[in-house]
Amino acid sequence: MSDEPVDLSTGLSCPLPISEYKRILLAHGGGGRLTNQLIKSIFLTVFNNSILSSLHDGAVFDIGSTRIAYSTDSYVVNPIFFPGGNIGDLAVNGTVNDLAMCGADPLYLSVGFIIEEGLLIEDLVRVVEGIERAARRAGVSIVTGDTKVVDRGKGDKIYVNTSGIGIVFEGVDIKPQNVRVGDKIIISGKIAQHGISIMSVREGLEFGTTVESDTAPLNHLVKSILRVTKNIHMMRDPTRGGLASSLNEIAEAANVGIFIIERSIPIDEEVKSACELLGFDPLYVANEGKMIIVVPPSEVDIVLNIMHNHPLGRDAAVIGEVVDSHHGTVVMKTRIGGMRVVDMLTGEQLPRIC
């Protein structure tokens, strides 16, 4: 496979976007710099419309007098069963969370399966039950679906796509462009659990106890917060690419600097050790039940109070703030007191983590 840069804009009949690579790499799906580049250089260029360009977790538009949020995600996680869930739970929670991050109440989901010939029906049933269990927990309905089967060796057991529709809460306006200097950055709980859970199964690692994926629906927590204050500037669930990549996306889209303090970031001791053992930086490891929430200083106590009283926000903490320097960049005060630029994920740390 040749990785040399190539300019696709030459020799073809219409103006084409430019990509650095000739072929798709695993890293193009990693949620970091290359995914970002693919989105900007190809998808946003060819699908040129304002709703897509907002670069939110989902699209937001009006139907009649109702503000709708709409999102989709495909799941290719390997293995399909892991401590704390399966690809089915993950697919529902992922789309529910994308809608919740738009300030919406998720209502209806679609499910599309791409199944590899030979999958045990029993395994399919476990996945389908995972989907229904997660849908019930989130309070959403699976209303439409599709099933395709591909020949052996052209898939990997099962891939699941979900899309979802939600109604944006009245008076709520959440988008990266609303982020302001002085805003505080809150994370809802301990980071890096999903990624380490998957890696421990994949590598057959044994720690003291099993690290469980944090896959969970955040919509009820979001609803509780929005019931008390609508003065929320931005929310995002740091999945692929981890906390670091999501903060970079926000800094870039809002054209602000983000400053975080390493020792404020909640992380489980076991997960931290596992990261050290595996050579991973936990800032880049995927979460599937955590959210970043950016709020004006006036709202911090109100929001933290709600979060600390909710099972999915018990360990919520302020980890930093939005600053008027190093625009588009995330800077972290490290545990030992130094300053470090926390870049977007480059390359692919954990392929097929979600």
Add this chain to the structure above:
Amino acid sequence: MSDEPVDLSTGLSCPLPISEYKRILLAHGGGGRLTNQLIKSIFLTVFNNSILSSLHDGAVFDIGSTRIAYSTDSYVVNPIFFPGGNIGDLAVNGTVNDLAMCGADPLYLSVGFIIEEGLLIEDLVRVVEGIERAARRAGVSIVTGDTKVVDRGKGDKIYVNTSGIGIVFEGVDIKPQNVRVGDKIIISGKIAQHGISIMSVREGLEFGTTVESDTAPLNHLVKSILRVTKNIHMMRDPTRGGLASSLNEIAEAANVGIFIIERSIPIDEEVKSACELLGFDPLYVANEGKMIIVVPPSEVDIVLNIMHNHPLGRDAAVIGEVVDSHHGTVVMKTRIGGMRVVDMLTGEQLPRIC
């Protein structure tokens, strides 16, 4: 692989649906009997809700005072480029058509890619351009998306999922349960073109001329019809499993008999020869730009007149009617005058046709 029937309801902790097979076969994705069985025995059982149970091409529900149609489809067609289109066009037209078949005006689409590592960026761009071209032709916007990359040998170039949202036209109520004895069955044009186009590329066959896929958006044609009459009982696009499987689905869901006349069914001479050569029954070969429309006798001339004046309905013809005998079954008067039961597709005639 073992194919012996197995009863999954035993030995597990909760009541589980029963399936005839232990493992997923290619035929479970063929759009025929096994797909139907999978939907009924697993999906409808586990995802138990009234919207899903309507067994329509899409879900229909209200948001505020607006009636919404919502649908999803994954595309795994092989090869990804074929005469008349590519997997991108197909994915947009397929979801647009599912929404149109619900009597809706399609507005917004999501796109999810599952890409195999190593895909040429150039090929991705061609697919993305196919999506945009088809979206523009149908008048819909791609508003949200997702990209995953899987390792080599765990996918096949690119799989595309689309989901879509449309607004159901006022006063329109289209569902299999509305079909009545005496209704006439119209097909919008020549059948079996998509399937034969794909097979000719796959098998490297050369006919006199190239058989092109009929992939096309039917929403404008549907809109023209509904502008003139809303008295339409049912519409369906006969994709996987072909005309025969779609008519069987309607007969079963409406609990009526369907009677069709073989010599009334429009088919291209070249496609007919290709079917004979390949040993395919054209009634089971996929279409991607055709629709079945079931109307009361009073509406036949009105509908045919609109169709004959539209490029996608030029060859529209009445092919049969709904009868009060052999309920749940499709019977055809053959070209040589005999009567034949036209069953749902059994097994898998053309894997990965869409």
